[in-house]
Structure formats: structure tokens, C-alpha cells
Amino acid sequence: MEDQSLEASVPMREIKIVLYVLEDLLDELEYLGSIRNRPSRRTWKDTLFWLSSPLLLHTSLAPRLDKITRKLRNVTDRSVEICLHQRTIELPKQYMEQFGFDGSSAIIGRDHEKQDVEELLLQNKGDSLSILPIVGQPGLGKTSLARLVFEDEGEDMEFDFRVWISLDKNLSLTKIGTRIISEANNKSVKDRLPQVGKNYSLGAPFQLAHDVQEILRNSSCLIVLDNLISMNRNFLINLKELFGDKQKCAKVIVTTSSKLVAEVMRTSSSYNLGGLSEEHCWTIFSEKAFGDEDAIVDPQYTEIGKKIVRRCSGNPMLAQSLGSMVHNQGMNTWLAARDKELWELEERIFPKSTVFSSFMAIYYSMHHTLQLCFLYLSVFPRGSTIDKDELIRQWSALDLFRSERGLLSASLLGEIYTDDLLEASILEFVDASLVEMKCISSSVVLRVNNLAYDFLRHLTRDDVLHLDHGMGRNGSVGKPPFRYATLTSYSEESATDKYLVSNAKAVVFKNCEATKPIADIFPVLRNTHLLDLSGCPFEELPASIDQLKQLRYLNISGFRIRALPYEMGCLQNLEFLDLSKTCIETLPAFIGTFLKLKYLNVHGCDRLQNLPLALGDLKGLEHLNLSCCPQICKLPASFCGLRKLKRLDLSNCANLDQLPHPFQLESLENLNLEGCLRLKRLPESFGKLSFLRNLNLAGCSSMKQLPDSIAELSMLEHLSISRIHRELPDSLVKLQKLHKVDLTYCDA
Missing domain, CATH: 1.10.287 (Helix Hairpins)
Structure with a gap:
């Protein structure tokens, strides 16, 4: 097989x-x-x-x-x-029994959770609908817990009939509704019931809802919707409406990994399921690994087994799968289960995709664009902190939104997809205050869930290349072509691996000190859209950069580079350019030829003095970060030609003493002037910024007054004028949308 x-x-x-x-x-x-x-x-x-x-x-x-x-x-x-x-091949029954996937195992360690769920479910004894979502990461045992509740026939859990509906990606209101009607008919809970033979798919959906609600109004029931993973809010709303709102005693349990599903479906609160204790995980693991509890076990295997269980982090499915994998196996397999990456171990487990079956269901429920965004996350090393704004820029540079181009902006699509991945428990928030801020530009920091990362590496093992040459060429090497690549400690000895990245759309270099081998690889990267060299402190950018004609994203932050090579002018497809924290002293005039450029970051370039007149030619620029550039004294006269600029950060440009007049950036939404100590005033044309929503003037200690035209900023929502010891104009009261003002240490 x-x-x-x-x-x-x-x-x-x-x-x-x-x-x-x-x-x-x-x-x-x-x-x-x-x-x-x-x-x-x-x-x-x-x-x-x-x-x-x-x-x-x-x-x-x-x-x-x-x-x-x-x-x-x-x-x-x-x-x-x-x-x-x-098509004629079936999985032999003995394999199912050997690996314990027949569903016959006892459910361990969920008695307390069962009691909690039943109490929440029975809180409402009135005539209104009660829907309780059980929410948790894949593999925690949501289905097992729901099964415990479903099979409880205690005094408080008496129902006329019960319906268990296992859902898949082919969700259908008709299937769910007809299953409820069919089960009610089988239990004969009412003399006259709607007949399941009706063709609801051809008739009006209102008839299906009417028939379901007629049953629920006249009989008590317990319904379990197991593994509801839809990300379609409209479908979820329609599903909830299918049950109606007034029933005799209808209790619905929904098991899901999606916070969106829980939020839309719940009628009161949700039940968040946590992991099992290590003791309970050991019971599950040892039952599968050692079989008979009376068996004599070598203490050495017990010690290794305890460490295997520790890596399960309370996930019972993982404990069961790893226990099944090592059953009747030798020491090498046990050590692999202890030390190897989970995505590598998956190849040893039979039948395949047992560990990741829940994630697989989530993945196949995603639409194509979200799948592409999800798969790209495997480029980041395990546990990496991910700047949300940076992630969206990388998605956009790789044209992952191609199928939805023109419908919404890339930034808005990116916001939607990061929210989807958060709701599916794929991504999780990281406290930004605990993150080293040198590589983070936004306030939202993310990380891939640990088990989800293992699933990603399993899913992309033939598409994403991870090579660490500093560890003796340690990493994953499948069969090319690879679409994404992360190369660590790339050196002269790595040159033989050039062919591996010849089809790569994204290449990320980390901890690379040698310039020449990277310069030599550039001619191979003719189809590369994204190049990240930020982990390589070079003193110059190789002239061979001109070979990357398709390049849309270039990150050379942290370089000790003083100037950009003339050959870089060939990169006419550039959309995102990060020069932050480099030693660059001036921006070359050819930067004005980058007509597709949307994002330019020169944050922390403390030697940068002059901005070229050609900067105003960047008609497509949407985000410009000039923060912490103390040598910049003025902006070029052409600056107001940036008609599409939405975000401008000039914070801590301590020597900037004036803004261009007229200051007419008609698309500007966010302006940060914090710490511009020598800025004395804002131009009167400031009121023309009709889309400005956020304005930060904190610490502009030389500013004598705010112009009266500030009252014309009809869209302004957030204003920070802390540490400004000046009287504020009365016209501020005219700002109807202003709802957040920071006046800390202000004399106003």
C-alpha cells in the first residue's frame, strides 16, 4: 500500500x-x-x-x-x-485495531469537564434554545467529551430523542435538518411528524426550518454537531436560525476549534477545553505503548516514555498516536518519538494523518487563498514571533491574493485572513511587550500554534526547504522544486545546493556572514518574488542583484551598507523595500523609478541626511517610515506628490523643523510626528488631510500652537498631544469623531 x-x-x-x-x-x-x-x-x-x-x-x-x-x-x-x-483498496481492519483508531478506548481524565458541560447545558430549563460550543485546539478530545455527555442517561439528562451529527467539509443545512427529522421519526416522539422524504433541496429553505422547529417545539432533544469548522458566518447564522428560538427543551452541543463558530453559535457562554494532565496523558500513552497493564516493562522504556508524554503538552490524541507508534517497536523508534520533529514522525505512523486528522479537516474547509496564506507560515522557524503587518506584506508580495485582486485591498484581505487563522487556533497572539522590538514594527505579534506548526511542516515537506548549513547541512531536503526556502548559515560550501532554490518564489537567508556565495546564487533566483537578507550583516549589496527582475519584496535591514548599488535600479517590480537600520547616507535618485513601490522603510537610518527630489515620483507609495532618522532636516518639495500615501511615520526625527507647504497628502490616514523636537508648527493646509484618522504630536515641545484648520479634520479619531505645554485651540470641540485624546503632561 x-x-x-x-x-x-x-x-x-x-x-x-x-x-x-x-x-x-x-x-x-x-x-x-x-x-x-x-x-x-x-x-x-x-x-x-x-x-x-x-x-x-x-x-x-x-x-x-x-x-x-x-x-x-x-x-x-x-x-x-x-x-x-x-479505489478498490481499503485499510485492513487489523491495522485499525493495532493502532487504536476504532473508537473503543475508554475516555480518560474528562469526568470533571463532563460535569461542567452538563451544568452549563442544563442551566437554562426554560423554553428558549440552548447552544453550548465546546471549543479547543485540535486533538484535545472535544468529540470524546461530547460523547460522554451524549451517552449520559442520568436523571437530569432525559430527552425524548438524541441526534449525533458528524460534520465534514460538505456542510449542508438540508443534511442537518433532515437528519434531525429522521431521528425524531425513528423514536416516534410525536404522532404526526414531518416526513423526511420531502425534497427540501428543491423547495424553499423555510419549509425545512418549519419542520425542524415543529419537532423541537413539541419534544425534548439533545443534538450534537460534531466538528463544525465552517468559516462562513452567513452559513453559521442560518444554521442557528434553523433551530428557531422557542422549543420545549432543545439542547445543542457544538464541538469546534474555531472561535468564530463558537461566537456566532452560542446562546450564552462557551466551554473552553484545556489539555489533560501529564498523569492522564501517561495513562493513555502507556495503554497504547505497553498494552496489557500487567506487562513487565523495562524501566529504560518507561523513562523515555515519560519524556515522550511531556512533549504531548496535554494533547490526548497525540499521546494515543505516539503510544501506538512505539508499540512493539525497538529502541530506535522510541528515541525517534522522543527526539524527532512530529511532522517527521508522521511518516512512521500508520494509517497516515492520524495525528493531524483534525487539522486536515480544518485545512480542507479553507478556501484556496486562505490555504495559500496558511501554508506560507511554514517558512518561519518553530516558535518565531511574526509581525502581523510584515506577514501581510509578504503574502501580498507573493501574490497570494491574486484570485481576489481588485475586490479588496491587500491590507484588508490580510487582516481578514489573519483573523481567520486566529479563529481556527492556527495563529495565536503574543504579548508584544515581551518581544524584542528590533524586528517588530506593528503592535500585533503572532506565533504559529505548536501542533499546527508540525502539521504545516508535514503538509509542506515537499514545497518548503529548510537548510541549516551551520549544523552540518541539517534540515529538510525533499525533492525539488521547492517554492519557499529558508537557508541558514549559507556559505561557500553550500554552493552545490543552488539548484534546490531555482524555482523558489521566496528565499530567506539567516545568519549568513559571507557575501560572495549569496551573490553567486542571485542569477539562479530569476523567478523569486521575495528576498529577505535581514539576518546577514553585509557591508554592500552584490551587483548581481540586477538578476532578480521579478523581485517584489526586498529586506536588507540591519546591513552596514552605506549606499545602494546602481544595478538595483533594474528592480522595477519592487513593491516592498526595507532599508531600516542600515548605514545608508542618501537615497539614490533611481528610487523614483520604482513606480510599483507601496512600502518604503528607512527607520533607524541615523546617517541618512538627504531625501531625493525623485521621492515624489513614487505615486503608488502607501506606507513610508522615516522614523528615528535624526539627520533629516527637511522633506523634499516633491513630497506632496505622494498622492496615495496612507501611513507616514516621522517620529523621533529630532532635527525636522518644518513640513512642506502646502501639505496636501489627500489619502493620508495615519501621521506620527512624536518626538519631532524642533517642529514649531503645522502648515495651515493641514486641514486638507480629509482622511486623517490618527495624529500623534506627543513630545513636539517646540510647537507653539496648533492651526485652526485642525478643526477641518472631520475623520480624526485619535489625537495625542501629550508633553506639549501649549494652549489648545477651542476648535478641537468641532471634531465630532474624535473619541481618544492623550493629554498626558499637557498644560491644556
Whole structure:
């Protein structure tokens, strides 16, 4: 069976390779079109390429497209044959029994939780609907706990009928409603019941709700909706409305890993399920690992087993799976279960995807774009703190929002998807005050849940490359092409690995001291969209950077670089550029040719003195961070040409003494001038910032007064004028939307 599984994976990998090549070809065509549309901005190399483009299209791109089509047809045909062959294969029953996945095991350590759930469920004895979500991370035993409650037939748990509905990704109100009607009919709870034979899918949905509610009004019931993972709020609202609001005694338990599901479905409070004690996890593990409780166990295995249980962190499914894996196995397997990454151990477990089955259900319930955003998280090392704003920029640079392009802005889509991943218990918040702030630019810091990270590494083992050359080339090396790569301590000895990243869309270098091997790898990264060199303190950027024509995101923060090389002017697709905390002394004029640039960060460049006049040519710039640049005295006259600028951070520019006049940034929403000690006044044109919502003037100690035009900022919501010892204008009272004002240490 494993051979057949391997055989099935071969054509899938081939399909993936063909699709990667096709995607790269489309990127080339898009780049070609962008060159043709900007003749005045072309370099001489681009001009030659543009003049020869019809010939290239005919002699190169068209045959490549034909070759891709033929390859895709061939591997698709092979996939169909293998799938047809495998349809008759079933998992032998003895394997299910061997690994303990038959559902017959006793439920351990949840007696107290069972009592709590029943008390919450029975609190409301009136005629209103009671829906209690049991919420927790995958594998904690939500289904097992619900089963304990469902099977309790004690005095307080008497119902006319009970319905257990196991849900999957093919959610349907019709299936749920007809199942309730069918079960009520089977129990004969009422003389005249709606008949399940009705074709509700063809009729009005109101008829289904009417029939379900008729049953619930006249009979008491306990309904369990197990593993509800939908992220569609409208579906959840309709599902809740299916039950109505007035019943004889209807109790509904919903098991879910989604906080969104719990929030929408609950009628009072939710029950948050925590992990098991280590003692209970040991009981579960040892039952699977040693079998008969009277068996004589080698103390050495017991000691290793205790450490295996410790890594389960209270997750009973993980304890059961690891116990099953080491059952009747030798010392090597036990040591692997103790030391190896969980995503690597998954390959040893049979049947596959047992540990990650709950996460797999969540993953397949996601729509395609959210799946792509989720998979990218595996690029970050385990336990990494992730700057939320930075994550959204990286998603955008990789064009993961392509299918929804034009519907909403990338930043808004990113907010939606991070919220979805938080609600699904994939991401979790980190206290920003506990994080070293040198790499964090936003106030929201995230981290991937530990078990979710293991699932991610399992899911992306053939798509994401992790290599640590400092640990003797330690890391994951599957079969290329890899789409994302993290290379640690890359050096001269690593050059043989260049081919591994030839198809990579994102490459992240960490702790790399040597410049030359990275310069040598640039020509291979012709299709790379994202390049992060922030962990490499170089003194210069290699001239070979001009090979990365598709580059959209470049992070060279922390470099000891003093100037940007002229060759960098070829990066005409750049959208996100991070130069923060470098030793750069001036921004070159060619930066004005980056017409697609949306984000520019020069925070902490304490040697930066001059901003070029060409800065105003960045018509697409939305976010500019010039904070902590003490040598900047003034902004160029062209600055007000940044018509799409939404966020401007000039905080702690201690020598900035004035803003350009007129200061007309018509799209500006957030302006931070905190700590601009020499700034004496705001221009009268300040009132023209009609979309400004957040203004921070804290510590602008030289500011003599605020202009009367500040009253024209009709959208202003937050204003900080702390540590300003000046009288405030009466016109502030006209700001109707202003609801947060910081006057700390202010004489106003």
C-alpha cells in the first residue's frame, strides 16, 4: 500500500512542477508587458529585451507553453489511472485495531469537564434554545467529551430523542435538518411528524426550518454537531436560525476549534477545553505503548516514555498516536518519538494523518487563498514571533491574493485572513511587550500554534526547504522544486545546493556572514518574488542583484551598507523595500523609478541626511517610515506628490523643523510626528488631510500652537498631544469623531 501511495505522489509532484513552470512563464509575460508600458523608464538592457520581445515570444515562450500543455496532459492521464486503481483498496481492519483508531478506548481524565458541560447545558430549563460550543485546539478530545455527555442517561439528562451529527467539509443545512427529522421519526416522539422524504433541496429553505422547529417545539432533544469548522458566518447564522428560538427543551452541543463558530453559535457562554494532565496523558500513552497493564516493562522504556508524554503538552490524541507508534517497536523508534520533529514522525505512523486528522479537516474547509496564506507560515522557524503587518506584506508580495485582486485591498484581505487563522487556533497572539522590538514594527505579534506548526511542516515537506548549513547541512531536503526556502548559515560550501532554490518564489537567508556565495546564487533566483537578507550583516549589496527582475519584496535591514548599488535600479517590480537600520547616507535618485513601490522603510537610518527630489515620483507609495532618522532636516518639495500615501511615520526625527507647504497628502490616514523636537508648527493646509484618522504630536515641545484648520479634520479619531505645554485651540470641540485624546503632561 505504501508503494501505491508513493506511486500516486509521483504524478502529483510532476503536476506541481508543471504548474510552477507555468506560473513562472506568466510572470515573465507580465514583466514583459510592464517593460513595454514604460519606455521612458527602461534601461538599455530592458530596451534590447523590449525590442526583441515579439521574436522571443514566438521562438521561446510559445514553444514552452506548448511543452507545458503536453506535460500536464501526460501526468494528468497517469494520475487518473492510479486513482482508478486505488479505489478498490481499503485499510485492513487489523491495522485499525493495532493502532487504536476504532473508537473503543475508554475516555480518560474528562469526568470533571463532563460535569461542567452538563451544568452549563442544563442551566437554562426554560423554553428558549440552548447552544453550548465546546471549543479547543485540535486533538484535545472535544468529540470524546461530547460523547460522554451524549451517552449520559442520568436523571437530569432525559430527552425524548438524541441526534449525533458528524460534520465534514460538505456542510449542508438540508443534511442537518433532515437528519434531525429522521431521528425524531425513528423514536416516534410525536404522532404526526414531518416526513423526511420531502425534497427540501428543491423547495424553499423555510419549509425545512418549519419542520425542524415543529419537532423541537413539541419534544425534548439533545443534538450534537460534531466538528463544525465552517468559516462562513452567513452559513453559521442560518444554521442557528434553523433551530428557531422557542422549543420545549432543545439542547445543542457544538464541538469546534474555531472561535468564530463558537461566537456566532452560542446562546450564552462557551466551554473552553484545556489539555489533560501529564498523569492522564501517561495513562493513555502507556495503554497504547505497553498494552496489557500487567506487562513487565523495562524501566529504560518507561523513562523515555515519560519524556515522550511531556512533549504531548496535554494533547490526548497525540499521546494515543505516539503510544501506538512505539508499540512493539525497538529502541530506535522510541528515541525517534522522543527526539524527532512530529511532522517527521508522521511518516512512521500508520494509517497516515492520524495525528493531524483534525487539522486536515480544518485545512480542507479553507478556501484556496486562505490555504495559500496558511501554508506560507511554514517558512518561519518553530516558535518565531511574526509581525502581523510584515506577514501581510509578504503574502501580498507573493501574490497570494491574486484570485481576489481588485475586490479588496491587500491590507484588508490580510487582516481578514489573519483573523481567520486566529479563529481556527492556527495563529495565536503574543504579548508584544515581551518581544524584542528590533524586528517588530506593528503592535500585533503572532506565533504559529505548536501542533499546527508540525502539521504545516508535514503538509509542506515537499514545497518548503529548510537548510541549516551551520549544523552540518541539517534540515529538510525533499525533492525539488521547492517554492519557499529558508537557508541558514549559507556559505561557500553550500554552493552545490543552488539548484534546490531555482524555482523558489521566496528565499530567506539567516545568519549568513559571507557575501560572495549569496551573490553567486542571485542569477539562479530569476523567478523569486521575495528576498529577505535581514539576518546577514553585509557591508554592500552584490551587483548581481540586477538578476532578480521579478523581485517584489526586498529586506536588507540591519546591513552596514552605506549606499545602494546602481544595478538595483533594474528592480522595477519592487513593491516592498526595507532599508531600516542600515548605514545608508542618501537615497539614490533611481528610487523614483520604482513606480510599483507601496512600502518604503528607512527607520533607524541615523546617517541618512538627504531625501531625493525623485521621492515624489513614487505615486503608488502607501506606507513610508522615516522614523528615528535624526539627520533629516527637511522633506523634499516633491513630497506632496505622494498622492496615495496612507501611513507616514516621522517620529523621533529630532532635527525636522518644518513640513512642506502646502501639505496636501489627500489619502493620508495615519501621521506620527512624536518626538519631532524642533517642529514649531503645522502648515495651515493641514486641514486638507480629509482622511486623517490618527495624529500623534506627543513630545513636539517646540510647537507653539496648533492651526485652526485642525478643526477641518472631520475623520480624526485619535489625537495625542501629550508633553506639549501649549494652549489648545477651542476648535478641537468641532471634531465630532474624535473619541481618544492623550493629554498626558499637557498644560491644556
